[in-house]
Amino acid sequence: MKSLEKKIGNGTARIGVIGLGYVGLPLAMAFARKGHRVAGFDIDGPRVRRLRRGESYILDVPSAELKEALRTGHLRASTRFEGLSGCDAVIICVPTPLRKTKEPDVSFILESAKAVAPRLKRGMLVVLESTSYPGTTRELVLPIFEARGLKVGRDFHLAFSPERVDPANPEYGVQNTPKVVGGITPACTKVSALLYGRIAQKVVPVSNAEAAEMAKLLENTFRAVNIGLVNEMALICHRLGLNVWEIIEAASTKPFGFMPFYPGPGLGGHCIPVDPQYLAWKMKAMNFEPRFIDLAGVVNASMPEHAVSRMAEMLNEGRKALKGSRILALGMAYKPEVTDVRESPSFDVVKLLLERGARVAYHDPYVPEAAFEGRRLRSAPLTPAAIRAADLVAVLTAHRKVDYPLVARHARRIFDARNALKGLKGNIVRL
Ligand code: SAJ
DSSP, X not given: OHHHHHHHHHTOOOEEEEOOSTTHHHHHHHHHHTTOOEEEEOXXXXXXXXXXXXXXXXXXXXXXXXHHHHHHTSEEEESOSGGGGGOSEEEEOOOOOBOTTSOBOOHHHHHHHHHHGGGOOTTOEEEEOSOOOTTIIIIIIHHHHHXXXXXXXXXXXXXXXXXXXXXXXXXOOTTTSOEEEEESSHHHHHHHHHHHHTTOSOEEEOSSHHXXXXXXXXXXXXXXXXXXXXXXXXXXXXXXXXXXXXXXXXXXXXXXXXXXXXXXXXXXXXXTTTHHHHHHHHHHHTTOOOHHHHHHHHHHHHHHHHHHHHHHHHHHHTTOOSTTOEEEEEOOSSSTTOOOOTTOHHHHHHHHHHHTTOEEEEEOTTOSEEEETTEEEEOOOOOHHHHHHOSEEEEOSOOTTSOHHHHHHHOSOEEEXXXXXXXXXXXXXXX
16 A cells, blocks of 8 residues: 555545546546646547547636646546546545435445446555545445455455545635545545545544535535524524524624524535435434434425515515416526526425416526527526516526516516515515
8 A cells, every 4th residue: 555655645646536527527627736646537529529629517616727737648538437447546426315215315426336346456556535424435335346256454445535525616626625524444534545645735634434424414514504503593594584694694693602694595416415314314224314414404495485475475566466476587597696596495485376376487697598498598698677567577596686676666566585686676575
């Protein structure tokens, strides 16, 4: 193992990254920037071809930097996994979605481990970064590797290190986000900490892979539960005739012991709605009911319906039915300043509006077109005419670059589910 530690230390360790998405590509570039030769692998042919042309599809990776890494040979991308045998360390960054049944789908992890296994060689380090339930690395991945007759901690090393990439975050990236690592054995923890020490200013070794897996789940369950709490507070404030946004702002003045979360029309993204369900699934299999996770899920999932009922109330005030009303939805991405629409609650809201017979258009500067129940809509230009033509404008995701003063000036009525029109005057009702 000494040779791997030496190669990591002098930058000659060849790194393999499986999965070149919003986690894998920035990670590959971080190692390439440190002089490592990085082999990227992805099953998505068009994505690999785009990468080979130096076209970045990740906001945080400039195409110019990608082109340079390709030119110098510090990065190459392939859909074929043979190149894994030339790697000293392999990092698996593949999706871990939920099945329709809300059960974990670890198929991408298994396929990746099976791709590595025949190329696993003495001295190699493998790290799993894909978020999954505690025990995944040891129970699912390790047996695939040990079937080769190699001994973990002696012949090869295996660890888990949760990805902490926040897409489009201008402040935090791979380098300045502390990296938690936990190995199957202490020796695995040690060598994976060495590896990540090449690209992260701070590495946080923990006692084993399960601790690292669980740390990630705590991070994101913490968010899902607190978002669920504040969504329930929004429902409570509505019934008390209070402005929940004012209440949160007032509570946020407490300089200690409070952290603001904000209500919305639901919970989106491929992390926060998903990760806690991985933990819930594992615990239910152990006959333990994770009540907070389940309750947060119920409250968050009720928000699209609540948002639509508030819009119906507003239209009703104007003697209008939802059916036949023209609604302009602002913001289809799952959170501000991203193009990603996965699990976006905006789609849940629009689906409910369409089911109730509303006529829906949308504007989202980051989402040029979107599919709803088989129909494809294009983002409508945000003009005074388009705003005036709507019976109701609904702010669902509050992108900063949208002209909210224009909306406030021209909209007949506005349902603001994100407090995007804070301080503006107009016919505005807030969540
Ligand atoms: N949301 C609310 N209210 C809030 C915060 C978020 O309704 O107060 C909604 C968002 O609109 C979105 C969903 O929750 O629909 C998730 O938002 P998020 O801010 O948690 O963003 P994500 O899904 O990109 O979460 C990622 C996570 N990063 C990783 O898993 C590596 C999370 O751990 C980060 O804390 C989060 O980014 C972040 O801080 O932005």
